[in-house]
Amino acid sequence: MRAHEAGALHAEAGHRGPSWLREPDDVNALYPGLWSAGVERGDDGGLRVGGVAVRDLAAEFGTPLYVVDEDDFRSRARAFRAAFADADVYYAGKAFLSVATARWVAEEGLNLDVCSGGELAVALRAGFPAERIGLHGNNKSPAELTRALDAGVGRIIVDSFEEIDRLAALAAARGVRASVLVRTKVGVEAHTHEYIATAHEDQKFGFSIASGEAAEAVRAVLKQPSLRLLGLHSHIGSQIYDTAGFEVAARRVLGLQAAVRDEHHLELPELDLGGGFGIAYTSQDDPQPPDVLAAGLAEIIAHECAGYGLAVPRLSVEPGRAIAGPSTFTLYEVGTVKSVPLDGGASRRYVAVDGGMSDNIRTALYDADYSCTLASRASAAAPVLSRVVGKHCESGDIVVKDEFLPGDVVAGDLIAVPGTGAYCRSMASNYNHQPRPAVVAVRAGEARLIMRRETEDDLLALDVG
Numbered sequence: 001m002r003a004h005e006a007g008a009l010h011a012e013a014g015h016r017g018p019s020w021l022r023e024p025d026d027v028n029a030l031y032p033g034l035w036s037a038g039v040e041r042g043d044d045g046g047l048r049v050g051g052v053a054v055r056d057l058a059a060e061f062g063t064p065l066y067v068v069d070e071d072d073f074r075s076r077a078r079a080f081r082a083a084f085a086d087a088d089v090y091y092a093g094k095a096f097l098s099v100a101t102a103r104w105v106a107e108e109g110l111n112l113d114v115c116s117g118g119e120l121a122v123a124l125r126a127g128f129p130a131e132r133i134g135l136h137g138n139n140k141s142p143a144e145l146t147r148a149l150d151a152g153v154g155r156i157i158v159d160s161f162e163e164i165d166r167l168a169a170l171a172a173a174r175g176v177r178a179s180v181l182v183r184t185k186v187g188v189e190a191h192t193h194e195y196i197a198t199a200h201e202d203q204k205f206g207f208s209i210a211s212g213e214a215a216e217a218v219r220a221v222l223k224q225p226s227l228r229l230l231g232l233h234s235h236i237g238s239q240i241y242d243t244a245g246f247e248v249a250a251r252r253v254l255g256l257q258a259a260v261r262d263e264h265h266l267e268l269p270e271l272d273l274g275g276g277f278g279i280a281y282t283s284q285d286d287p288q289p290p291d292v293l294a295a296g297l298a299e300i301i302a303h304e305c306a307g308y309g310l311a312v313p314r315l316s317v318e319p320g321r322a323i324a325g326p327s328t329f330t331l332y333e334v335g336t337v338k339s340v341p342l343d344g345g346a347s348r349r350y351v352a353v354d355g356g357m358s359d360n361i362r363t364a365l366y367d368a369d370y371s372c373t374l375a376s377r378a379s380a381a382a383p384v385l386s387r388v389v390g391k392h393c394e395s396g397d398i399v400v401k402d403e404f405l406p407g408d409v410v411a412g413d414l415i416a417v418p419g420t421g422a423y424c425r426s427m428a429s430n431y432n433h434q435p436r437p438a439v440v441a442v443r444a445g446e447a448r449l450i451m452r453r454e455t456e457d458d459l460l461a462l463d464v465g
């Protein structure tokens with residue numbers, strides 16, 4: 001594990017990590033911001049979560065394994081609920097959605113954002129109240145829209161002119177009035193990876209405010225008797241730490257809100273500023289807690305509304321990563337350890353685990369940084385800068401680019417990677433016909449399988465050739 005500040009960069013064998021990565025004082029220590037509240041190192045040196053030893057989890061459920069600390073997930077959901085007490089919180093199911101997690105979200109009083117027919121199906125199977133669901137997507141099919149209308153979802157966030165017409169016709173045919181928000185593109189360059197920024201002009205989501213397209217979309221919705229316009233929506237991107245982007249977004253979207261009032265004599269009752277709140281993946285990351293975010297957003301909105309002479313609309317937000325991400329770690333078993341010579345006589349230690357880019361694509365796709373620790377035992381061996389890689393046929397199959405692990409890590413050891421609750425299982429693939437791992441929820445000394453591991457039979461069943 002990383003120690004926060006202490007220690008010198010480990011240079012003995014010429015290993016080189018990023019300049020911020022320091023050799024830890026104690027390689028067995030758990031950096032507090034990265035692990036869910038229920039994770040600790042037990043007296044025998046092995047990691048425990050919710051009172052359960054990870055060695056027992058690996059023995060019972062196999063590896064790789066996503067391990068969710070249920071209390072941690074629920075308490076993050078509650079913290080958002082409490083911080084945004086005067087707003088609506090929609091948990092973004094794309095981060096991770098299963099029947100169990102949908103139920104936790106419902107029980108903790110949050111609403112749910114889904115962005116596909118599949119996510120909607122999971123929510124409905126969980127018995128999630130349809131009126132508390134919002135449906136997203138830049139290319140919702142007629143079948144998805146029909147299903148949403150038939151289920152009675154509370155709101156649909158429209159993202160194209162085709163969709164406005166399509167939805168209006170489907171709603172009219174059913175004799176219902178569908179509540180919609182118009183997704184805007186506010187023209188903000190959010191400080192995050194290009195692939196997860198969603199508010200600059202040259203990307204697929206939303207109607208551009210700057211070009212007048214968003215105002216045109218509002219006109220198009222208002223013309224349809226089968227649609228009810230609740231408000232405007234903006235989501236600037238994901239894994240964002242600063243509120244500067246939200247400030248610009250709120251200013252521009254409320255500018256449109258004021259223009260709508262002036263043109264249509266209509267004050268829209270709601271405003272959705274999306275999700276995107278960042279979490280800590282390494283000791284360098286310093287995310288803001290929900291109450292600070294809530295206070296910041298409330299202040300920005302109040303200020304902008306006062307400037308435009310608007311009544312403050314009811315706010316909604318859509319956090320995904322900030323609720324699911326820190327609740328979960330992935331447990332892997334080490335299979336091989338190699339030392340690879342580098343130029344200048346240095347070497348790099350490759351620790352290969354039994355999963356990889358099929359259960360966590362984020363390192364390869366977004367150049368994401370992760371951390372990890374030896375989980376099955378503690379070690380007194382000196383730390384060695386290591387790269388944790390998977391078992392796939394790609395050299396980019398890296399899980400953790402740089403981490404200090406004890407020098408005696410061997411095959412059969414367990415490694416845990418924290419912060420994998422968001423966008424890991426939900427983006428998992430079957431690359432190399434690797435079955436996707438199981439998800440286990442741990443609470444009060446009990447481990448419960450919430451998604452079973454795929455089997456070779458599952459994969460072979462798809463091949464009908």
Ligand SMILES: Cc1ncc(COP(=O)(O)O)c(C=O)c1O
Nearest residue numbers: 092235238275276318319320321
């Ligand atoms: C419309 C919308 N809302 C909410 C989210 C959730 O984002 P995050 O998990 O970063 O909070 C996303 C994903 O970026 C999104 O596209």
Ligand SMILES: N[C@@H](CCCC[NH3+])C(=O)O
Nearest residue numbers: 094196238239362422423
């Ligand atoms: N999948 C992205 C987040 C994007 C979410 C959808 N807009 C990630 O892993 O960071």
